[in-house]
Amino acid sequence: MQKKVASRAAKPVNASARKGSAAGKQWTYGKRGYALAQSLRQFTQRKFSSLVTLAVLGITLALPALFLFSAQAVQQLASQNIDDESLTLYLRLEIADLDGAALAQTLLGKPGIQKTRFISRDEALATFQAKTDIGNALEALGDNPLPAAIVVYPVKQQADATAIKRLSKQLLALPQVQRVQYDLRWVQRLQAAVRLIQSVGWILAGFLTLTALLVIGNTIRLELLRRQPELDVAKLLGAGTSFLHRPLLYTGALYGFLGGLVGSSLAMYAFSKIKTPADQLSHLYSSTFQLQMPSASQFLTFLVVATVLGWLGAFITLYSPSRKLISPRRTGM
Amino acid sequence: MIQFENVSLEYDPGRFAVRDVSFRIPSGAFTFLTGHSGAGKSSLLQLIARLVKPTAGSIKVGGIDFSNLKARHEPALRQQMGLVFQDNQLLYDRNVFDNIALPLVIGGYKYDDIKKRVSAALDRVGLAHKALDGPLSLSGGEQQRVGIARAVVARPKLLLADEPTGNLDADISADIMKLLMQFNSSGVTVLVATHDSGLLNNFDFPKLTIKQGRLVDVHPGTRQGSAARSRQAYTE
Numbered sequence: 001m002q003k004k005v006a007s008r009a010a011k012p013v014n015a016s017a018r019k020g021s022a023a024g025k026q027w028t029y030g031k032r033g034y035a036l037a038q039s040l041r042q043f044t045q046r047k048f049s050s051l052v053t054l055a056v057l058g059i060t061l062a063l064p065a066l067f068l069f070s071a072q073a074v075q076q077l078a079s080q081n082i083d084d085e086s087l088t089l090y091l092r093l094e095i096a097d098l099d100g101a102a103l104a105q106t107l108l109g110k111p112g113i114q115k116t117r118f119i120s121r122d123e124a125l126a127t128f129q130a131k132t133d134i135g136n137a138l139e140a141l142g143d144n145p146l147p148a149a150i151v152v153y154p155v156k157q158q159a160d161a162t163a164i165k166r167l168s169k170q171l172l173a174l175p176q177v178q179r180v181q182y183d184l185r186w187v188q189r190l191q192a193a194v195r196l197i198q199s200v201g202w203i204l205a206g207f208l209t210l211t212a213l214l215v216i217g218n219t220i221r222l223e224l225l226r227r228q229p230e231l232d233v234a235k236l237l238g239a240g241t242s243f244l245h246r247p248l249l250y251t252g253a254l255y256g257f258l259g260g261l262v263g264s265s266l267a268m269y270a271f272s273k274i275k276t277p278a279d280q281l282s283h284l285y286s287s288t289f290q291l292q293m294p295s296a297s298q299f300l301t302f303l304v305v306a307t308v309l310g311w312l313g314a315f316i317t318l319y320s321p322s323r324k325l326i327s328p329r330r331t332g333m
Numbered sequence: 334m335i336q337f338e339n340v341s342l343e344y345d346p347g348r349f350a351v352r353d354v355s356f357r358i359p360s361g362a363f364t365f366l367t368g369h370s371g372a373g374k375s376s377l378l379q380l381i382a383r384l385v386k387p388t389a390g391s392i393k394v395g396g397i398d399f400s401n402l403k404a405r406h407e408p409a410l411r412q413q414m415g416l417v418f419q420d421n422q423l424l425y426d427r428n429v430f431d432n433i434a435l436p437l438v439i440g441g442y443k444y445d446d447i448k449k450r451v452s453a454a455l456d457r458v459g460l461a462h463k464a465l466d467g468p469l470s471l472s473g474g475e476q477q478r479v480g481i482a483r484a485v486v487a488r489p490k491l492l493l494a495d496e497p498t499g500n501l502d503a504d505i506s507a508d509i510m511k512l513l514m515q516f517n518s519s520g521v522t523v524l525v526a527t528h529d530s531g532l533l534n535n536f537d538f539p540k541l542t543i544k545q546g547r548l549v550d551v552h553p554g555t556r557q558g559s560a561a562r563s564r565q566a567y568t569e
Contacts, residue, residue, distance in 0.1 A: 022448075022451070022455075022464035022465060023430060023434070023444070024430075024431065026444045029434065029447050030438075031441060034438050041426075045426075229422075229424070230424055233422050233423075233435070234439060235408075236382075236384070236411070236418075236422065237411065237412070237416070237435055237436045237439055237483075238408045238409065238411035238413075238414075238439055238440070239408060239439045240405070240408035240409075243408075243439055
C-alpha cells in the first residue's frame, strides 16, 4: 500500500540531472536545509495546486494588507484637521464695537487661536441685508437687532472636534460672549463614518486572517497525508518529532510568506487605483489628507506577520488534538 | 544485546501477538527469527525497535532497559538500529544516494561525512554506479540492497531485518544474505525474521521459532562462534 502511495506521489529522479556529483547541494543535507528543501520541493512538484493555494491566500490576505497599509492614513483622516474651521462668538448687545474689536485682539494672543475677525453690528446687518430677502424687514424694526460677532479660527493642528469643543467652552465663559456657534456636525459624521469603516474593516480583516490560517492549516493537513510514507520511513529511521514536523512548519511559513507577497502586491495595486479618487475627495473637503503608498517597513511588517501566520497555521494543525488522526502510524514491519 | 523476559504484547483483550516470550541474543550474533505468517515475528521486531510497547514483561537492548525509556529518547535509540523491510520502504521521490543518506541527515551528520559514508555503503552493496538513479529504475534485489545500505550507513550495532528476501528469487536472496553476513562479521548483531525455508536450510544460524506468539524452539545453529552456538546463551 505504502509503495503504491509513494509511487503515485513521486517521480523517478532523472539521473542525468545531477551529473558529476552523487550528492546534492550541501545545504540540503543539514536538518534545517533538508526541511527547507522538502518544503520547496512541494512547491515545485505540485505547481498548479500550489499556485491555486497561493492565489487563494493572496486574495484572502489582500484586504488585511489594505487595512494595515491604510491604517495610518485612515487614522489621520479620523482625526483630520479641517482647514478654515471656525467658531463664531456672538457678543452681548451692550458690548460696544470698540470693546468687541479689542476682545478680538485679546483673543488672538490666546493659545490655540490662529486668527480672529471682528464683525461689527453694522457689518452684520449689511451682510444680512445683502444675502437675504428679509433685510428690509429689519429696517422696520428701527434698531439693529443683530449682535456684533468675532469669528475665531483655531490653530490648524488643534482644530479637531475635541479641541474645538474645549475652546468653545472657554470662550463661552467670557462675560462679553452671549453665544458660541460652531458646526462640527459634518466633521463628526465623517469621523464617525471613518471609525465605523475602520471597525468593520478590522473585523473583516480578522475574519480573513482566520480564513488564511484555516487555508494554510488545511493545506498542511493534506501535505501531511501526502507525505505520510516519507514521514513513516523517517520515523522508522529514528527521526524525532521536530525532524518530522519541521518541513511542514517551513511549508506553512513559506505559504504565509508567498501568500503575503501576493496579498500585499494586490493591496498595492488596489492602493494605486484608489489613490487618485481619494485625494480628489480629500481636496473637495479642503482636507490635507492624502493617501500615502505603504512604506517599506509597513510592507516588511506585513510579510513578517503573514509568514508567522503561515507557521502558526501549520503549528496548530501539527499540534492540535486532531493530529493523532494524521500523524505517522505505520510501523513498516 | 537483546534480552526479553516474559514479554507479552496484547493488542485486544485475549488477542496476543507475543505471549510470555523470554530469550537473549548475544552481542555480535546472527540469528533467525522464524515462524509462519502471523506467528508474531514482525511484532517481536517492532518490540525490539520500540515501535510498540509490551503489555507485560521487560525488554533490554544494548543495555537499555525499555521500561525506563522515555518517549523522547526513542528516536535516538532507533538511530542506533538498522531496519530492513520486506518492501524496502524506499522513498521514490529521490535518488538512491539521498535514500541512503536519510538516516545520516536525521542523525545530524556533516555533509562530508554523509558523502563518505553513503559512498562506502554503496560500494559495499555494489551499487556505486546507481547512486543517481531513482529507486523505481532498480530491480527488486537492487532495491533491497539499497534498503540494506540505508540500514547500515550509520553503522548501527543492531540490524533488524523483516523478511528481507520475501519478494526475491533464490539467487538474489543468497546475495542479500551474504551482505547481511558481511555486516555481521564486522561486529553488527543481526536478527532476521523470515519464514523462507530455503534460507533457513542453507544458512544454519541460531533460530528462534515463534508460534502463535510463543517462543516454541531455540535452535543453536552451527555457523556461529562458541558464545552464540550454545543454546544456553539464548535462553539464560
